[in-house]
Amino acid sequence: MFDSLSTRLTGIFATLTKRGALSEADVDTALREIRVALLEADVALPVVRTFVAAVKEKAIGQQVVKSISPGQMVVKIVHDHLQETLGMEQSPLNFNAVPPVVILMAGLQGSGKTTSAGKIALRLKNTQKKKVLLASTDIYRPAAQQQLEILGKQAGVETLPIIEGEKPLKITERALTTARLQGFDVLIIDTAGRLHIDDTLMDEIKSIHALAKPTETLLVADAMTGQDAVNVATNFSQALPLTGIVLTRIDSDARGGAALSMRSITGCPIKFLGVSEKLDGLEDFHPSRIADRILGMGDIVSLVERASANIDQAEAEKMAAKLQKGKFDLEDLASQFKQMKKLGSMSSLIGMIPGMGAMKDKLNSNDAEKSMRRSEAIISSMTPFERRNPKILNASRKRRIAGGAGVEVQEINRLLKQHEQMALMMKKMGGMSKKQLLRGGMPQGLLK
Amino acid sequence: MKQEGCLRDTIIINFPKFSCATPLASVIGFSQLRSASARSQKFQKLSGDGMSWLTKLKQGLQKSSSKLSEGLVGIFTKRKLDDAALEELEDTLLLADFGSATAANLTKELARVRFGKEVSPEEVKEFLAEHITPILEPLVLPLNINKAKQPHVILMIGVNGSGKTTTIGKLAAQFKEQGKSVLLVAGDTFRAAAVEQLKIWGTRANVPVLARETGSDAAALVFDALEQAKRDNIDVVLMDTAGRLQNKDNLMAELSKIRRVLQKADATAPHDVVLVLDATTGQAAINQVEVFGKAAGVTGLIVTKLDGTARGGIVVALAQKFGLPIHALGVGEQIDDLKPFLAADFARHLVGVAADA
Numbered sequence: 001m002f003d004s005l006s007t008r009l010t011g012i013f014a015t016l017t018k019r020g021a022l023s024e025a026d027v028d029t030a031l032r033e034i035r036v037a038l039l040e041a042d043v044a045l046p047v048v049r050t051f052v053a054a055v056k057e058k059a060i061g062q063q064v065v066k067s068i069s070p071g072q073m074v075v076k077i078v079h080d081h082l083q084e085t086l087g088m089e090q091s092p093l094n095f096n097a098v099p100p101v102v103i104l105m106a107g108l109q110g111s112g113k114t115t116s117a118g119k120i121a122l123r124l125k126n127t128q129k130k131k132v133l134l135a136s137t138d139i140y141r142p143a144a145q146q147q148l149e150i151l152g153k154q155a156g157v158e159t160l161p162i163i164e165g166e167k168p169l170k171i172t173e174r175a176l177t178t179a180r181l182q183g184f185d186v187l188i189i190d191t192a193g194r195l196h197i198d199d200t201l202m203d204e205i206k207s208i209h210a211l212a213k214p215t216e217t218l219l220v221a222d223a224m225t226g227q228d229a230v231n232v233a234t235n236f237s238q239a240l241p242l243t244g245i246v247l248t249r250i251d252s253d254a255r256g257g258a259a260l261s262m263r264s265i266t267g268c269p270i271k272f273l274g275v276s277e278k279l280d281g282l283e284d285f286h287p288s289r290i291a292d293r294i295l296g297m298g299d300i301v302s303l304v305e306r307a308s309a310n311i312d313q314a315e316a317e318k319m320a321a322k323l324q325k326g327k328f329d330l331e332d333l334a335s336q337f338k339q340m341k342k343l344g345s346m347s348s349l350i351g352m353i354p355g356m357g358a359m360k361d362k363l364n365s366n367d368a369e370k371s372m373r374r375s376e377a378i379i380s381s382m383t384p385f386e387r388r389n390p391k392i393l394n395a396s397r398k399r400r401i402a403g404g405a406g407v408e409v410q411e412i413n414r415l416l417k418q419h420e421q422m423a424l425m426m427k428k429m430g431g432m433s434k435k436q437l438l439r440g441g442m443p444q445g446l447l448k
Numbered sequence: 449m450k451q452e453g454c455l456r457d458t459i460i461i462n463f464p465k466f467s468c469a470t471p472l473a474s475v476i477g478f479s480q481l482r483s484a485s486a487r488s489q490k491f492q493k494l495s496g497d498g499m500s501w502l503t504k505l506k507q508g509l510q511k512s513s514s515k516l517s518e519g520l521v522g523i524f525t526k527r528k529l530d531d532a533a534l535e536e537l538e539d540t541l542l543l544a545d546f547g548s549a550t551a552a553n554l555t556k557e558l559a560r561v562r563f564g565k566e567v568s569p570e571e572v573k574e575f576l577a578e579h580i581t582p583i584l585e586p587l588v589l590p591l592n593i594n595k596a597k598q599p600h601v602i603l604m605i606g607v608n609g610s611g612k613t614t615t616i617g618k619l620a621a622q623f624k625e626q627g628k629s630v631l632l633v634a635g636d637t638f639r640a641a642a643v644e645q646l647k648i649w650g651t652r653a654n655v656p657v658l659a660r661e662t663g664s665d666a667a668a669l670v671f672d673a674l675e676q677a678k679r680d681n682i683d684v685v686l687m688d689t690a691g692r693l694q695n696k697d698n699l700m701a702e703l704s705k706i707r708r709v710l711q712k713a714d715a716t717a718p719h720d721v722v723l724v725l726d727a728t729t730g731q732a733a734i735n736q737v738e739v740f741g742k743a744a745g746v747t748g749l750i751v752t753k754l755d756g757t758a759r760g761g762i763v764v765a766l767a768q769k770f771g772l773p774i775h776a777l778g779v780g781e782q783i784d785d786l787k788p789f790l791a792a793d794f795a796r797h798l799v800g801v802a803a804d805a
Contacts (some may be wrong), residue, residue, distance in 0.1 A: 036548055042730030045543050109753065109781070110609025110726060140781060141614075142648035147641035150662075154640070195756045222609065226545040226730020228758040249608065252693040252732065277608065277638065 027059045034078065043257030044230040047085075047264045055081050085260060086287035091244065091269035093124075094215045100133070100179035100187040102212045106205055106240060107220035108232060109193030112248035114144060116220050116274055117190045118151030119282040120246075125157055130185040135160035135175035137168035137208060138192035148190050155279055158184075168192075172208050189214070196235035209240055218271065220246045225258040233265035242266055247285070248274035328426040330387040333419055334379040337372055374407060375415050381405040390416055529567045534559050537572070544761035544798065547731055550768065554579060576799040577792075583764055584791035589748065589773035591619070591720060593628060599677040599685045601710060601717040603670075605703060605744055606724035607736060608691030611752035611778055613642065615724050616686045617649030618778070618786035624653055628683035633673040634659035635666045635706070638690040646688055652783055666690065666702070667709040674713040687718070694739035703744040721747045722775060728758040737770055752778030755785070761798065 031052050038048045058077045095101050103120065105113045117134060124130040134152045136159075138144035145162045152159035160175045172189060179187040189212055194201035209217060219242050221232065236242060245262050250273040263270055270285040322332060379387060381404030386393060393401075393416065395409075402409045527533055534555050541551035558575055593600045602619070604612045616632060623630045632650050634657060636642035643659045650657035658673045670687050677685045689706065692699035710717045723746045725733055740746050754760055754777050763774065774789040 039542055039548050040731055042732065045539055108728065108756070110611060112609060141645070142617075142652075143641040143644035146644050147639070150640035195753075197757060222726075222728070224607070224726075224729050224732040224736075226728060226732075226758070226762065227543050228545070228728045228730075228756065230543075231757040232728070249693060252607070252695055257730070 024060050027056065031056055031059075038257060038260075041257035042224075042226050042229070042261075044227055044261035044265065046230060047261050050264070051081065051085060051260070082260075083287055086263055087269045088287060090284055090286055091271055092284075093120075093271065094243065095186075097215045100176070100184045101216075102176075102179075102214040103186065103188045103216040103218065104205075104209060104212060104214040104240075105188065105190050105218055105220055105246075106236060106242075107193060108195065108222075109141070111193065111220045111222045112246075112274055113193065113220045114138070114148050114151065114190050115277065116218075116246050116248060116272070116282070117148060117188050118155055118157075119274065119279055120272070121152065121157040121186075121188055122155035122279045123282055124186055125155065131183065132157045132186045132188060133160060133175065133179045133182075133184040134158070134188050134190065135171060136162075136190040137171045138190060139166070139168060139171075140192045144190075144192065151279065168204055169207055169211060172211050176212060187212075196232050196239070202235075202239045206239055214243075216243045216271075217241060218244050218246050219262070219266065219268070220248060221258060221262055223247050223250045223256045223258050224252055225261075229258050229261040230265060233262050237266040237268070242268045244268050244271035246270075246272045246274060250283075251275040251281075328419075328423045330379050330382065330390055330419060331384070333422070334376060334387070337376050337379075340372070374405070374411065377405040378407060378412055378415055390419065527567065529559070529562050529565055534563075541761065544759035545730055546759075546761040547734075547765040550761075550765045573799045577796045580764055580795035580798060581792050583767050584774075584795055586771060587767055587774045588789055588791050589775060590788055591722070591748070591775045593623065593626075593684055594719060595683075597716060597719050599631070599674070599682045600719050601674060601677075601685045601687065601714065602720040602722060603687045603689065603706070603710070603718040603744070604722050604724060605689050605740055605746070606691060607693055607726075608639075610691065610724045610726040610729075612636075612691065612724045613645050613649065613688055614781065615722075615750055615752060615776075615778055615786065616646065616688050617653055618783055619776075620649065620653040620655045620686055621783045622786065623684045623686075624655055629681070630655040631673065631677050631680070631682045631685045632657040633670055633685060633687040635670055635688045636690040637662055637664050637666050637669065642688070642690070649783075667706045670706055671709045671713050674710060674717060678714070694736050694743075700739065700743040703740075707744055720775075721745050722750055723748070723772075724750050724752055724778075726758075727751050727753045727760040727762075728756065729762065731762070731765075733762045734765060734769060737766055737772065741770070741772075746772060748773040748775045750774070750776050750778060750786075751789075755779040759798065760794075763794070764798075 034055070035048055035052050038051065039045065043051070055078055058081065093103070105117050107113050114136070117136075121132045121134050124132050134148055134157055136145040136148040138148075149159045149162065160171070160178060163171075163174075166174070168191070175187055175189060178184075189208065191205055191208065192201065194205065196202065217240050219233070219236050219240075221229070225232065245266065245268050247256075247259055247262065247270055250256060250259075259270060262268075270287075273283045273285055275281045275283055322328070378401060381401045382393075386397065386401075393412075398409050398412050402412055405412075537558065538551045538555040541554060542548065546554070554576060557579060558572065561575070562571075591602065604616055606612050613636065620630050620632055630653070632646055632653075632655055634643040634646045636646070637660065640662065643662060647657050647659060658669070658676065660669050666689065673685060673687065689703065690699075692703070694700065707718065707721075721744050723737060723740050725736070729736065737746065737749070749766070749772050751760055751763060751774060766772070777787045777789050779785045779787055
């Protein structure tokens with residue numbers, strides 16, 4: 001997500017780390033580059049100015065002179081300051097009120113409020129066992145209320161029944177009453193998208209806020225926002241006592257400078273990141289990790305988390321047991337592919353590995369994914385017996401499989417050879433404990 | 449429950465009393481923002497329903513341009529054009545989303561001609577407008593319906609939330625008014641209630657909508673829609689698609705597929721592929737246009753949400769890089785809030801010169 005910024009900064013610092021000493025001129029050169037990089041990453045200009053000024057102040061002087069590697073020192077200063085600006089720690093939702101606790105969603109048109117409302121509802125229901133009620137006060141955009149209703153159904157969360165023609169304040173009132181009488185823990189109020197300069201609608205959301213008294217008022221903002229982030233953040237935070245930011249479309253290739261802008265201007269923590277259009281596409285914001293990622297230092301924690309959330313534990317244990325016996329057939333290989341695919345695209349995974357940020361562009365992850373897909377297709381075209389006993393694959397069987405998978409016979413041979421090597425490796429690993437296997441059971445060298 | 453705002457967990461050095469209520473802008477004296485709320489009140493008063501589109505567009509753009517021009521006035525009131533002044537000018541352009549390259553170029557150009565001379569803000573504005581207008585001029589091209597290509601197929605694409613469906617509703621009303629028969633195709637078979645949303649626009653514009661249930665294959669739907677449009681002698685087919693991020697390869701491949709499938713029904717289709725672009729988008733827009741262009745062969749842009757404070761300065765950078773025509777501008781949520789793109793007006797508004805009209 002923040003790749004381009006991290007690639008760029010990595011480049012700048014690569015030249016810095018190669019030098020013995022760091023003069024003020026060196027710092028200035030680096031800072032100019034940082035300024036341009038931040039601007040190109042859509043960090044708002046006022047934020048860029050303060051950021052660069054603060055870094056400069058810290059960078060020039062004793063600390064740098066005394067350090068062994070001046071370049072690394074600047075990296076550290078930029079990183080620390082980035083992290084500081086993004087906020088030092090994660091900030092969870094505040095449920096510190098008499099239920100129903102109210103969460104109010106606010107933002108521009110098309111920023112992703114309704115989708116985010118659905119995602120938050122699902123998360124609260126699943127991870128915190130909350131009884132959630134969703135209510136849409138968007139009477140302006142066609143089918144907006146239906147959209148929330150559908151999302152509610154998908155999430156298995158109740159939605160306030162829609163009454164045609166009811167005004168937003170009335171809906172809010174009814175939602176509050178319903179939530180109170182029916183014993184809901186949380187009420188999430190979705191609102192219509194509005195421009196921060198539309199006084200009529202801004203007044204409306206102020207009244208909704210006054211009536212609902214939310215503990216959380218979340219500004220939903222698009223990670224692709226440009227310099228306008230300044231105006232949006234300023235005006236919304238003046239109109240409403242915001243408590244947090246939801247940054248959506250963070251899975252885009254936008255450089256995501258909006259994260260820095262929104263955070264600095266509103267002073268509010270970024271509480272969630274919206275990734276993907278699916279309802280489970282909501283991630284916690286870990287400032288330190290994001291700062292790491294901006295600087296191309298990778299985000300190994302996110303990777304591990306994603307792995308543990310997506311890898312089927314039972315499946316993994318079954319595989320480990322099999323491996324201990326020194327067996328690894330094509331069925332196991334296919335199931336490994338499946339597990340890996342669950343983790344997301346290759347490029348997104350590579351971006352999370354520390355030190356790999358800069359390599360990401362050079363590595364054609366599409367090819368790797370393609371070859372994985374082809375290998376899967378080949379295995380799928382085999383009979384279960386063939387998968388368990390690859391030895392029996394003779395020329396005629398291979399021709400049949402090639403036809404079924406739409407590949408050349410050579411590709412099947414290549415896959416079999418790779419599998420053979422892996423099986424050999426697995427045999428050697430047979431002596432390892434189950435725990436060790438679970439930790440490092442991914443096939444190596446298969447993605448050439 | 450007492451409202452605390454965000455003060456409690458704000459850690460930002462340099463700004464000890466930082467909170468939601470004290471925006472960064474005011475802390476660091478970002479002059480353009482100071483009177484933002486006063487201005488917005490002024491504009492609100494004007495935004496009644498009855499006003500002409502030109503007024504409305506002007507107002508939308510004025511919000512952008514007035515900030516820009518205020519910035520310019522601040523820099524250049526009786527001032528020598530020196531390095532400091534030029535740097536401020538560059539910053540002002542950066543804030544309008546011109547992007548660092550375009551901002552640097554315009555500034556350099558001004559420096560070349562006027563460096564060291566006394567300049568008035570008006571001169572600077574005129575200079576900028578004069579330089580921006582010819583960049584935008586070649587982009588003026590409304591969506592023209594080719595009668596020979598009955599039906600004329602327009603594929604609408606873009607990222608999530610850019611305003612595709614709303615824009616289709618507005619376009620449908622426009623074409624209908626021109627006496628053309630229109631068919632809307634609910635090609636967003638993914639997002640919840642997207643189909644319902646387009647159906648409501650169909651009712652508003654009084655044109656038929658072809659839809660299938662959410663989750664069905666979009667490519668198959670557009671193919672059938674085109675076949676049906678051929679049978680029914682429809683003039684214009686407007687096809688909605690699901691919003692997608694340009695870095696999702698599989699979704700971009702789906703767009704290419706939709707395009708290929710359309711060509712099976714009519715080798716010349718789609719006749720227009722319109723990328724709907726949110727004006728609040730920053731530099732990410734450049735990559736967006738590039739990737740969508742590759743996957744779906746974008747032929748033109750419609751820039752939406754220009755009724756906000758977003759400058760749309762990115763349009764200048766896009767013009768220089770891609771030269772894609774801009775068919776129209778979205779300036780509101782009403783059915784008639786779709787306005788023609790006029791180069792000189794847009795340029796003058798961007799820099800804050802009163803329009804001639």
